[in-house]
Amino acid sequence: KHGWSEPRRESAARWFRRWFLDDPKAVAEPAFPVFKDAQLQCTSSGQVLADLKGLIPDKLYNILEKDGIKELRPAQTKALKAGLLKGKSLLVCTPTASGKTLIAELGGVSNILNGRGKALYIVPLKALGNEKFKDFKRRYDGIIRIALSTGDLDSSDSYLADYDLI
Secondary structure, eight states, rough: OOOOOOOHHHHHHHHHHHHHHSSSSSOOOSSSSOOOOGGGGSOOOOOOOGGGTTTOOHHHHHHHHHHHOOOOOOOOHHHHTTTTTOOOOOOOOOOOOOOOOHHHHHHHHHHHTTTTTBBBBOSSHHHHHHHHHHHHHHHTTBOOOOOOOOOOOOSSSGGGGGSBOO
């Protein structure tokens, strides 16, 4: 099977509740939807990018359309239905190539362009961080400020405060 098992996803949701919500016991049900493996197949969802016209900023819509994104994957549709564009907290655990990055872009870049804050995109490997940084610069340079922080330096990296997507 691809992706995390259901117990591992639930454990991750508990950890995120403790970390993000500062809940040491984390006894409440998560605000993060936890989807079952069968709900996360990498097949057509039937939802198309055009459905998002007017729901996401025009600048973001035009970039995604220019990049050839026409149809959303099931995980992306589920994230939208779970409140991605309405400020809901989501924990997305899906297999490789199932659309997690676009979910992050839809939520993060929309919030940035709507003046609702910044976005932090975290990856487990430095090489992947470098790759995503280049991808984000290519896609969003000129409309949002993008920085890369790999944690190599023991400084406070105060310059990062000047950027929108880190």
